[in-house]
Each structure stands twice: as C-alpha cells, then as structure tokens.
Amino acid sequence: MVAHLLRLKLALLRNGLRRSPWQIVGLVIGGLYALGIVIMCVAVLLFLRLQDPLIAQTVVVLGGSAALIGWGIVPVVAAAADLTLDPARFTTSAIPMPQLLAGLALGGLIGIPGLATTVVALATVGTWSRGVLPAAGALVGAALGLLSCVVLSKVVTTATASLAATRRFKDASALAFMVPLILMGPIAAGLTQGAAGSGAFLTGLARTLSWTPLGAAWSLGGDLETGRAGDAALKFLIAAATLAALAWCWKLLLERALVTPPYAGSSRRTGGRMGLFALFPATPTGAIAARSLTYWFRDPRYSGSLVAIPLLPVVLAFQGSQTGNFGVIMVAGPLTAFLLAWSISSDVSYDNTAFALHLAAGVRGVHDRLGRALACLAFSLPTVLVLTAGPFFLTGDWEWLPAILGLSLGILLTGLGLASVVSARYTVAVPLPGDSPFKKPPGNVAQTLAVQFGGMGVLLVLTLPEAALIIVQAVTGDPAFGWANLALGPLLGTALFVAGVRLGGRWLDARGPDLLAQLTVNR
Amino acid sequence: MSVPAAALSIRGLAKRFGSKIAVDGISLDVPAGSFFGIVGPNGAGKTTTLSMATGLLRPDFGTAVVHGVDVWAQPLEAKKLMGILPDGVRLFDRLSGEQLVSYAGLLRGMDKDVVAARVGELLAALDLSGDAGTLVVDYSAGMTKKIALASALIHAPKVLVLDEPFESVDPVSAANIRDILDRYVATGGTVIVSSHVMDLVQRMCDHVAVVANGRLLAAGTVEEVRGGVSLEERFVQLVGGRVQTEGLEWLRTF
Numbered sequence: 115m116v117a118h119l120l121r122l123k124l125a126l127l128r129n130g131l132r133r134s135p136w137q138i139v140g141l142v143i144g145g146l147y148a149l150g151i152v153i154m155c156v157a158v159l160l161f162l163r164l165q166d167p168l169i170a171q172t173v174v175v176l177g178g179s180a181a182l183i184g185w186g187i188v189p190v191v192a193a194a195a196d197l198t199l200d201p202a203r204f205t206t207s208a209i210p211m212p213q214l215l216a217g218l219a220l221g222g223l224i225g226i227p228g229l230a231t232t233v234v235a236l237a238t239v240g241t242w243s244r245g246v247l248p249a250a251g252a253l254v255g256a257a258l259g260l261l262s263c264v265v266l267s268k269v270v271t272t273a274t275a276s277l278a279a280t281r282r283f284k285d286a287s288a289l290a291f292m293v294p295l296i297l298m299g300p301i302a303a304g305l306t307q308g309a310a311g312s313g314a315f316l317t318g319l320a321r322t323l324s325w326t327p328l329g330a331a332w333s334l335g336g337d338l339e340t341g342r343a344g345d346a347a348l349k350f351l352i353a354a355a356t357l358a359a360l361a362w363c364w365k366l367l368l369e370r371a372l373v374t375p376p377y378a379g380s381s382r383r384t385g386g387r388m389g390l391f392a393l394f395p396a397t398p399t400g401a402i403a404a405r406s407l408t409y410w411f412r413d414p415r416y417s418g419s420l421v422a423i424p425l426l427p428v429v430l431a432f433q434g435s436q437t438g439n440f441g442v443i444m445v446a447g448p449l450t451a452f453l454l455a456w457s458i459s460s461d462v463s464y465d466n467t468a469f470a471l472h473l474a475a476g477v478r479g480v481h482d483r484l485g486r487a488l489a490c491l492a493f494s495l496p497t498v499l500v501l502t503a504g505p506f507f508l509t510g511d512w513e514w515l516p517a518i519l520g521l522s523l524g525i526l527l528t529g530l531g532l533a534s535v536v537s538a539r540y541t542v543a544v545p546l547p548g549d550s551p552f553k554k555p556p557g558n559v560a561q562t563l564a565v566q567f568g569g570m571g572v573l574l575v576l577t578l579p580e581a582a583l584i585i586v587q588a589v590t591g592d593p594a595f596g597w598a599n600l601a602l603g604p605l606l607g608t609a610l611f612v613a614g615v616r617l618g619g620r621w622l623d624a625r626g627p628d629l630l631a632q633l634t635v636n637r
Numbered sequence: 638m639s640v641p642a643a644a645l646s647i648r649g650l651a652k653r654f655g656s657k658i659a660v661d662g663i664s665l666d667v668p669a670g671s672f673f674g675i676v677g678p679n680g681a682g683k684t685t686t687l688s689m690a691t692g693l694l695r696p697d698f699g700t701a702v703v704h705g706v707d708v709w710a711q712p713l714e715a716k717k718l719m720g721i722l723p724d725g726v727r728l729f730d731r732l733s734g735e736q737l738v739s740y741a742g743l744l745r746g747m748d749k750d751v752v753a754a755r756v757g758e759l760l761a762a763l764d765l766s767g768d769a770g771t772l773v774v775d776y777s778a779g780m781t782k783k784i785a786l787a788s789a790l791i792h793a794p795k796v797l798v799l800d801e802p803f804e805s806v807d808p809v810s811a812a813n814i815r816d817i818l819d820r821y822v823a824t825g826g827t828v829i830v831s832s833h834v835m836d837l838v839q840r841m842c843d844h845v846a847v848v849a850n851g852r853l854l855a856a857g858t859v860e861e862v863r864g865g866v867s868l869e870e871r872f873v874q875l876v877g878g879r880v881q882t883e884g885l886e887w888l889r890t891f
Contacts, residue, residue, distance in 0.1 A: 385735040385760065385769025396749035401740055405729060412731040412772075467726035471788065473693055474723065475744040476716030547727055548774065627695045634726075 115209060119217030123224050141226075148230045159237040163244065171336030172320040174238050178259050178332030179323045181231060185263040186270050215365060222264040235260045242335030251346055252335030258353045259331035265360040272367040297425060300432040324349060327356035398477055402485025406461070407492060415464060415545055419457055423450055423497060427504065441509065447502025447522040452573070454494035455529025459536045459569055461486050463544045467633050473626050480619030483534040487615055490530060498522050517584050517596035520603030524580040525573075527607025531614025532573050538618035539625070540565045541632045576610060643702075644669040644796045644827035650689050650699035651851075652682075659685040661851035662699070667796075667829055667844070669704070672822045674842035674859075675831040676868075678876055682851040683831040684724050684800055691721045691798050703796055717745070720794035722785050724801045724831075730774035734765055734784045737773055741788035752791065759787040762817060764810060778805040786814065796827045803837060815841055835869035849876045 155177075162170040209217075222228055235256040242252035323329030324337075331353035337346035390408050394400035410416045430443045462469055472482055502522045506515050542562040580603050587595040622629070645667040652660045660682040667673045677683050688694035690701040692708045692715060701708040708715040729737055735756055742752035760766045763783045768776065773784055786802060797818070803811050818828050818841075832838050838845055839859060845868065846856040854875045855862045863871045873879055 382768050383733070383770030384767060385733070385757075387733065387770050388736060388739065389733075391736055391739060391743075396743055396752070398744050398746055401743035405732065405736075405740055408736070409729075409731055465729070468729045470693055470723050470726040471729065471741060472744065474691065474716065474719075474721040474789075475741060476692075476713045477744050478713065547730065627693060630693060631695070 115213040116217040116220065119209075119214070119221055120224065123221040127224065144226055148226045152230045152233050155234045156237040156240075159234070159241045162241045167336055167339050168317060170241055171324075171333065171340075172317050174241060174336060175320040175324045175329040175332045176316065178235075178238075179328040181234075182259065182263050182266060182328050185227075185231070185267040188267075211365060211369070215361065215368070218268065219261065219264050222268060223260070228264065231263060232260060238332065238335060242339055244339055248335045248339040251338040254350070255331045255334035255353065258350075258357055262327075262331060262353070262357050262360060265357065265364055269360055269364045269367060272364060272371055293421065293425065297429065300429065303432075303436070325352070327352060327359075330356065398481040399485045399488070402472075402477070402482060403489040403492070406458075406486050406489035409464075410489065410493065413464075413547070415547075415549075416457070419453065423454070423501075426450060426453075427501060431508070441511075443505040443508060444511075444514065444518055446505055447498055447518055448525050450501045451494070451498045451522045451526035452529055454490060454497065455526050456533055456570070456573070458486055458490050458530065459533035459566075460542045460544050461533075461537045462629060463537070463541045463633065464547070465633070466547050467630065468547070469633060470630055473630055478619065479538065479622030479626070480616060482622055483538065483615045483618040486537075487530045487534050487611070491526075494526060498526050513593045514587075514596065516593070516600040517587050520596070520599030520601070521577070521580045521584060522603070524599075524603030524607040525577050527604065527611040528576045528614075529573055531607075531611040532569060532576065534614045534618035535621070536565060536569045536618075538622040538629070541629065542566065579606060642669050643667060644671070644704060645690060645798075645829065646702045647686070647690050648700050648702075650686060650696050650701065652685050652689060652694065652697050658851055660689070660696075663848065663851070663853045664699075665846055665853060665856060667827060669827050670822065670825050671827055671844045672818070672842045673827070673829045674838035674845040675829065675848060676833060676835060676838055676845060676872060677831075677848035678833065678878070681848045683848055685851075686848065687798055687800050687829070687831060688723065691719055691723075692716055693721070693723060717792075718795045720789035720792065720797045722782075722789040722797075722799040722802055724804075728773055728781065728785060728788075730776075730781075731772060733770045733772055734776065734780075734787075735760065735769040737784055738787045738791055742791040745792045747792060755791055756787075759790060762813065763787055764813065779807055779810060782806050783810060783814070790817075794826075797821065797829065799828065799830045801832060802830055803832065803834065835867070835872055839863070839868040847872060847875050 159174070162173055223232055236253075238256050239249055239252045242248040320329065320333075324333035330349040333349050334346050334353070337343075337349060390404040391401065394404040394407075410420065426449065427443065427446045430446050434441075434443050465472075499519075499522075502519050503515065506512055540561070542565050580599055583595050583599040583602060587593065587599070643666040646665075648664045649662050650660055650664075651658070651662045663682070663686055675683050675687070685694065689696040689699070690708065692701075692712050695709070703715045703718050706715045706718065729740065732740060738756045738759060739752050742755065743749075757766075760769050763786065765780060765783060765787070768780065773781060776784065782802065782805060786799065789797065789799070802814065806814065818830075822828055830838070830842070842859055844857065845859045845862050847854040847862065855871075859868065862868070866874075
C-alpha cells in the first residue's frame with residue numbers, strides 16, 4: 115500500500131509534466147536552481163569535516179533547525195502547498211491509517227524540496243565521518259530530522275487546511291508573503307552583518323537549539339565526535355520523541371480531516387454597497403474603470419504590486435545607505451511609473467475567460483482599453499508624483515526634479531498606451547483567478563517572455579526622447595533641458611497614450627473572439 | 638434562405654480544434670417566440686455551436702444571423718439583441734453579486750437608474766437578495782449560475798441563449814427560473830437552452846434539436862422529434878451508444 119501511494123505520487127508528477135513541454139522546462143530550471151543550492155550546501159558540509167568540531171556543530175545544528183522551521187512555514191505562507199496527495203481524496207479508499215501515514219510522509223520526499231533536503235541531510239554524515247560512531251550518529255540524526263521536516267509540514271498543512279481553504283486567508287497570506295520577499299536583500303545583508311559580528315552568540319544559540327526539538331536530531335554526530343555520549347543519548351530521545359509527537363498530532367488531525375472536509379464558507383452580505391461603481395460615471399468606460407480599480411484592491415494578483423510599491427523606496431534607500439550614494443533613490447519615480455504602467459499589459463490574461471462578458475456585451479474595444487488604463491492612472495499618477503518628488507527631500511538635488519518628473523510622467527503615459535496595445539493582442543501566462551500570485555502559471559512561457567521583453571524593448575525606444583534630454587542635461591548641466599523634459603514627457607506621453615488606446619481598441623474589436631479562444635486554452 | 642420569422646438562423650457552422658472536428662456543419666432555424674432546446678451527449682458540440690452562434694468563438698465555416706443581423710459581420714448590433722449565458726467561463730468573481738449584474742448592464746450602455754431598478758428585481762426574482770453584497774467568488778455553484786443568468790437578462794434581450802442554465806441549480810430555483818423564462822417566451826421573446834436533461838427539455842421546450850458528434854440529428858417541434866415515445870427514448874435511439882447490461886454479474890454477488 116505504501117508502495118502504491120508512492121507510485122501514485124510519481125504518476126501524478128509524470129502526468130503533470132506530460133501536459134506541456136514547458137512544464138518540463140520549468141522543472142528543469144527549478145531542478146538546476148535547487149541543484150546549485152544543494153551542491154553548495156554539500157560542499158560546505160564536506161569542507162566542515164576538516165574544521166573544528168565546534169564550528170561544524172554550530173553550522174549543522176543551525177542549518178538543520180532552519181530547515182525544520184522552513185518546512186513548517188513555507189507551505190502556509192506560500193498558499194501553494196503540494197496537495198497532489200491531499201488526504202481528503204483518500205477518504206473513500208479505506209486505507210489503514212499507519213500505511214496512509216507512511217505513504218504520505220514518504221511521498222512528501224518526492225519532489226524538488228524533498229530530494230534536496232534529503233541529499234543535504236545525508237551530507238551531514240559526511241561532515242561527521244571522522245569515526246564510525248559519529249557517522250552512525252549523524253545518519254540516525256539525519257533520518258530523524260528529515261522525517262520530522264516532512265511530518266511537520268504535513269501537520270501544518272493538515273491543521274490549516276480548512277483555514278487555508280478560505281479565500282480571505284489565501285489572499286492575506288499571499289500579500290503577507292510579498293513583504294519579506296521584497297525586503298530579502300536588506301534582511302539578508304542585516305543578518306550576515308549581525309552574524310559576522312557575533313560568532314560567540316551563534317555558538318551559544320546552536321548549543322541551546324541542540325537541546326530543543328528543532329536542533330536535537332542534527333546534533334547527534336557532533337556530540338558523539340566530541341565524546342559526549344550521554345548528551346547524545348538524551349538528544350536522541352528528544353529527537354525521537356519530537357518525531358513521535360509530530361506523527362501523533364498528524365494522525366489525530368488526519369483522522370479528523372478525513373471525516374470533516376474543509377469548509378470554505380463565508381458570511382452572507384446583503385446589497386446596497388456599490389463601492390467604486392457609485393463613484394465612476396455610469397458608462398461602459400466608467401464601469402470598466404470601476405471594475406478594474408476594484409480588482410486592484412481586492413485581487414491579490416493585482417494588490418501584490420500595491421504592497422510592493424511603498425517598499426521600493428525602502429529597498430533603494432537601503433542600497434543608497436550601503437554605498438553612501440543616495441542618487442540611486444531618484445530612480446524610484448521612473449521605476450514605479452514603469453512597473454505600474456506595465457502591470458496592465460497582462461490585464462486581459464488576468465481576466466481569464468471572464469473576459470467573455472465584455473465580448474458578449476458587445477463592449478467597444480476603445481471603451482475597454484480606456485477604462486482599464488484610466489483605472490490604473492487613477493492611483494498610479496499620484497503615486498508616481500509622490501515617489502518622484504519624495505527622494506529630492508533626501509538628496510536636495512532640486513535642479514533635477516523637472517527632468518525626472520518629465521521622465522516619470524512620460525514613462526507612465528507611454529507605458530499605459532503601449533500596455534493597452536499589448537494586452538489587446540497577446541495573452542501571457544499569469545496565475546489563474548483565485549490562485550496565489552506566486553503559483554507557477556499554466557501556459558506558454560516562451561510567448562510570455564517574448565511579449566514581456568519585446569514590449570519592454572519597445573517602451574525603451576518610445577521613451578528615448580525623454581532619456582536623451584536627461585543625458586543632455588547631465589552633460590551640459592543646463593537645467594533648461596530639465597524644464598524641456600517636464601513639457602515633453604507629458605505631451606509625448608499623452609499622445610502615445612491616446613494612440614495606444616485607439617490602436618488597442620481597434621485590435622480588440624477585430625480580434626476579441628480570438629483573444630478569448632487563447633484565454634480558454636489556459637483555463 | 639433564412640426563414641423570415643427566425644430569431645436565430647445558423648448555416649453550415651463548423652469548427653475544428655486541432656485534429657478534432659467539434660462541429661461538423663450544423664444548420665438550424667430557431668423560430669421567433671419559441672422555447673428551443675438543444676440536447677446532445679457530452680462533447681456533442683452544443684457549447685461550441687452556441688459560442689459560434691453568439692459571437693464568442695470564430696467559426697471556421699458558416700454564418701449565424703440573429704433577427705436579420707449577421708453575428709460575425711455586425712457583432713455589436715447582433716450582441717445588443719442577445720442575452721448570453723456561456724457555460725464554463727469564469728465571471729468577474731471579485732465583484733459582489735449586485736456589482737456584477739450592474740456591471741453587465743453598464744457595459745451595455747444602459748442608464749444608471751434603470752440598471753439599479755432591474756438589478757434589485759432580478760436578484761429578488763432569483764432569490765439572491767440576501768447575498769447581493771457577497772462576493773461572487775464566495776457563491777455556491779448554483780448561485781453562480783443564477784447570477785450569470787441575471788447578467789444575461791439585465792438588458793431585456795430579444796433572444797436568450799443559455800448554455801446549461803440548470804446545472805447545479807436547486808429545484809426551487811430551477812422552477813423559479815422556468816417561470817421567468819415561460820413568461821418571457823409568452824411575451825414574444827425567444828429562449829435557446831442547451832441541456833442533457835431530456836425530461837426537463839420535454840416539459841419546458843416547444844422545439845428541440847438533437848446534436849451528436851458535431852452533427853444535427855433531428856430538429857423540429859418536440860412532438861415531431863419524439864414521435865410518440867418519450868424524448869429520452871427517442872434521443873437514445875438517435876444517438877445510440879446504449880450498452881446492453883450483460884456482464885457485471887459480480888455486482889450482484891454482494
């Protein structure tokens with residue numbers, strides 16, 4: 115039965131790949147990335163074999179503890195837990211519980227994260243292959259630690275299954291995940307700086323962790339090497355008890371989950387709240403703008419970028435503080451303008467087949483384009499103005515403000531116009547409605563990359579006049595060119611915006627059904 | 638060639654997806670003021686045919702004409718005449734039910750006050766008033782079907798094209814929807830529904846077309862098509878594919 119479950123997992127994996135060659139490309143890229151990390155970890159662990167046991171012990175225990183925490187947290191926040199072997203699907207199969215547990219646990223090791231963790235855990239045996247006893251201890255520890263990782267992730271996913279099934283939780287966790295992701299650079303830099311300055315602290319932390327469920331399993335090899343067999347025996351008991359307790363929790367949760375499927379209900383709300391629809395004019399364009407803007411706030415696939423925008427200056431300011439040159443923060447405005455304008459280039463792809471409503475209602479293409487572009491402009495214009503002007507309070511280079519302001523407005527308007535054309539003609543692979551913004555989207559990756567980079571290249575060309583004036587100002591130092599840019603950016607941008615909306619509208623009128631057919635493929 | 642009184646007239650519609658011919662030349666006249674059922678087994682090409690007839694899917698061959706307006710030559714004019722409930726497409730489900738139906742009305746350029754009044758009446762008629770402010774993404778399957786139906790009705794079309802309108806709708810709501818559609822037909826509207834529930838089509842519709850493997854097998858009034866036997870029996874005769882229940886003896890060995 116355990117072998118059956120493992121074969122099922124493998125078959126699911128294989129069939130998933132068979133759906134399109136791009137899935138294989140994705141797996142290969144993910145695999146190479148993981149392979150790089152694994153090779154690095156293994157190299158470090160084998161190198162540690164030659165080092166002082168105290169250092170080796172510290173690294174192994176801290177790394178192991180981090181892996182355990184990671185296996186506990188990632189499935190929840192990523193909202194993309196691997197549910198291919200969702201226990202709820204086995205409700206009707208009447209599989210004996212011990213075999214179901216063993217099969218699901220081992221099945222959790224199949225896949226890139228599981229295999230990578232397995233290899234790295236086994237590499238700790240290499241670290242402690244300084245004698246038979248430490249190596250054996252490390253092997254037992256690695257097995258215990260590895261199983262604890264998998265079972266912990268199962269406990270967490272099973273416990274949060276009914277919670278995670280609610281839309282609100284999915285939305286919120288996806289947005290919460292954005293923050294550490296964007297701030298990863300500063301956080302990592304801060305951590306390494308802190309770690310470098312406090313080696314003694316880390317040794318102490320590792321010693322403490324090795325007595326807790328988090329690190330006990332990973333410390334067996336090191337304790338046996340330094341001859342503390344008594345400590346090792348106690349830590350083995352801690353690690354074994356941890357695994358047993360986790361397995362017991364999982365069994366209880368699973369027994370409950372098998373008879374109570376996740377409930378994803380929510381409360382009823384009566385009407386009378388038209389929201390943004392009440393603020394916009396009651397025309398097709400106004401309605402589309404109101405709908406788009408509502409999505410910017412309600413759909414995590416859109417609002418993820420809204421969370422990212424305020425963090426952008428933080429990251430840039432951090433870069434500035436690292437190098438001591440705050441000039442880089444001036445790009446906050448133009449960069450935001452580009453990111454926000456370009457974000458609607460996949461608007462129709464985000465709609466997915468809901469776009470059929472526009473088609474069925476006979477919406478004119480130009481109304482569709484204009485509504486979407488205006489919704490984006492409604493909040494991106496003030497945002498870009500603030501983020502363009504803000505940095506100058508920090509740097510004081512006020513003579514550059516007109517030029518950068520012109521460039522930002524030019525990029526924003528030109529980008530919106532170009533994005534209106536692009537999304538009327540090409541679909542790109544984006545996460546499906548209701549999916550996490552981090553979920554790997556189905557569809558043609560090659561076309562997505564071609565459209566995205568091709569479009570960005572065209573945008574670069576279209577905004578060359580503004581960029582040229584900036585360069586001229588930098589060379590001559592004459593602020594008059596900055597003022598010229600402040601006039602040129604909005605004027606040229608508006609012209610291209612109007613042209614883009616009209617051209618996109620015409621294309622949409624001509625090719626609306628074909629666009630829907632492309633969207634249907636990725637349903 | 639099209640019958641003057643035809644609400645929808647399709648000629649030689651055909652569509653191929655890759656190597657599979659989904660619709661293989663279907664011609665059909667739906668008389669104005671009729672309650673027209675399209676029945677067929679799963680994968681018969683019902684949805685593909687209706688998508689092509691309503692301007693959602695470009696046909697490889699053939700034409701579709703709604704009250705004299707060519708759907709593919711004058712799409713905007715034709716779509717004004719039609720209310721469409723497509724099957725298997727998503728909705729803008731991060732809007733509340735009330736917002737979604739209003740959105741459908743405003744997209745058609747309707748007046749704000751008219752939309753507001755009709756949305757209230759439609760939601761009440763479909764028993765969705767209590768959930769008007771709930772996001773559609775949190776609706777059940779049946780409620781989602783009903784809100785999509787309301788979106789198709791909001792602009793008072795002359796022709797209603799409903800693809801599987803009763804799927805996962807509870808019996809009480811289904812009866813309410815049937816009343817609405819009956820009254821609509823009685824006042825001169827035309828309804829085209831696709832379904833594979835024969836019983837429902839026999840009771841509800843006055844005309845029926847049987848489609849299988851992308852071809853039209855029979856069309857006419859329900860009486861003509863079923864010719865004395867029940868529609869279900871006639872359908873099975875036309876489509877074939879019944880398996881003689883031999884074997885499976887072990888199923889009785891419990």
